[in-house]
Every structure is written in structure tokens, then in C-alpha cells.
Amino acid sequence: MVLSDNDIKFYNEQGYLLVEDVISKDQLDEMLSIVNNFYEKSKAIKNNDNIYDLEDGHSSTNPRLKRIKQPHQHTKFFWDIIKESKIQNILIDLLGQDISLKTSKLNTKAPGGGAAVEWHQDWAFYPHTNDNVLALGLMLNDVDVDNGPLMVIPESHKGPVLSHNNNGVFCGAINPDDKNFDISKAITLTGKARSMTIHHARTLHGSAPNNSDRDRLMLFYECNAADAWPLVGVGAYLKNGNPVDLCTQMENQMVCGKVNYQPRMENVPVVLPLPPAQDYSSIFTTQKTGGAKSAF
Numbered sequence: 001m002v003l004s005d006n007d008i009k010f011y012n013e014q015g016y017l018l019v020e021d022v023i024s025k026d027q028l029d030e031m032l033s034i035v036n037n038f039y040e041k042s043k044a045i046k047n048n049d050n051i052y053d054l055e056d057g058h059s060s061t062n063p064r065l066k067r068i069k070q071p072h073q074h075t076k077f078f079w080d081i082i083k084e085s086k087i088q089n090i091l092i093d094l095l096g097q098d099i100s101l102k103t104s105k106l107n108t109k110a111p112g113g114g115a116a117v118e119w120h121q122d123w124a125f126y127p128h129t130n131d132n133v134l135a136l137g138l139m140l141n142d143v144d145v146d147n148g149p150l151m152v153i154p155e156s157h158k159g160p161v162l163s164h165n166n167n168g169v170f171c172g173a174i175n176p177d178d179k180n181f182d183i184s185k186a187i188t189l190t191g192k193a194r195s196m197t198i199h200h201a202r203t204l205h206g207s208a209p210n211n212s213d214r215d216r217l218m219l220f221y222e223c224n225a226a227d228a229w230p231l232v233g234v235g236a237y238l239k240n241g242n243p244v245d246l247c248t249q250m251e252n253q254m255v256c257g258k259v260n261y262q263p264r265m266e267n268v269p270v271v272l273p274l275p276p277a278q279d280y281s282s283i284f285t286t287q288k289t290g291g292a293k294s295a296f
């Protein structure tokens, strides 16, 4: 075990946790060098594609990125690091022995106003048969109050799933005026590079624009117990064109243990993320084209 009993109790009660020194300094250096290469390559890109979400003002001389999508699929290091650091054992402590990785994303939040992520519950994007589902946020640089840290509402994972719809479409964010949303309860998760946040899929969270002069590099891994099956595949999470491809995808995304074809059904609140917003290719475009009301 990597987490203490108190850590696990805290996570279960509060719906989030912060852990320090999750990867080594050498691993961080290696990651930053790979990230640097992504930035270099982005100089040739003019529009969002299957790797990059660009920030306003992006250019070949001043690369500004919102996100590098699914880095573990482009660079093996981002997959191997899960096993070669404390990450896998942290996941085992929280999710059990059979664990699947749904997706990864490096939210780079550019300096000088890089995009906010409006308040939401990941669960609203991908309800599962049970809620043994979480997201890890590994900090690749220091995250403080100025560069748009992740904020969470403690215990919100035990509360309702708030509406993430606007004008009849799934807009990927709650309405900040929702009576079940109390921003005064928000906790800000700051930390040194190599720290990692963990939040339950139903925990309300969001982050403000980055008004500092530094990026905010947080690498998110979204994982679930293998017996938690997604109910509706939001594009990036379930690409089941046919049953053979579905099984291959499920095998390929196992962090450890075995695929489980017997979903554990629990009495969890579910609203499907449908109908989709006009551009549902990422959370940023979903929130923008779905007309999400900003809390920031």
C-alpha cells in the first residue's frame, strides 16, 4: 500500500486527496522534455486536431496550448510511468486489483489567460454501472493560486448529479446558480511539481483561467475499476465500432488485472450526456458550444 488508511478514509469521505512526490525528479525531467517536444511540434498546427487543443493566440512563434490529448497513446512513457511510479499502487489502494484507464490528457493551461474549466462532475460525461471511477491530476510544474489550480467541493461525490444541460443540450458544466452548488465550500488544490490530485468521478470540480506568466501543466489520468462499465461512450472513452474492437480496446487499456465482462451494477444516479453540444470533441468545445454559463 502507498496510501495510509487515513488517506483512503479521507478520499472516501471527502471525494478528493492530494499526494506528494508521486514520481521521481528524473521521471519529471523526462516528461518535461517530451512535453517540450509536443510544444515544438504544435508550432506547425493551426487548428485543433486529435493531439492538440489550441489556445487563443496560438502561433508558430508563440505556441499556446489548452491540452495535449491522450498523451499515453502518443508516447509510451506516459503509459509506462503509471507502473513505474507510485501511481499504479495508489490506484490499487482506491480501486482494487483490476483497473482500466479510460483516457489521459495534459491540460497545459497557457499563461496570460489560459482557459478555465467550468465546474462539472466527470460522472456527467461518463456515467458507469458503479462509481468506482476517479481522475488523477499529476502536476508537472508548481501549481499555485495564480496559475489556475484545480478546485473541488468536498463531499459533493455523495450528493446529487447536478444538471449539465443548457437549452436542452449537454453543455458539460453545471449552472453556477444551481441551488446545490456552493462555491464558498470550494477547496483549492495547490502543490509542488510531482504532487498529484485525486478526485472521485462525482466530485464537483473546476479551475479558473491562468492569469500568471507560467503554464499550468496537469496530466490527468481517468481510471475505473474494471467492473465499472461506461453506460454511454462519449467519443474519447468508448470506441466500440464492433465487439472485437471493443474487447481489444478494453484489453489494451488495462493498467493491471483483468477485464471484467460482468459489470457490477449499483444504485447510482445517472443522466446520460445527451443530446450532445454542437462541438463535443473536448470539454472546452462542449462547454463553449453548449453555452455553459461561466463561474469565473
Ligand SMILES: O=C(O)CCC(=O)C(=O)O
Residues within 6 Å of the ligand: 105, 107, 117, 122, 148, 149, 150, 205, 206, 207, 218, 220, 283
Ligand atoms: O484542468 C483542469 O483544471 C480541470 C480538468 C478537468 O476537470 C477536465 O478536463 O475534465
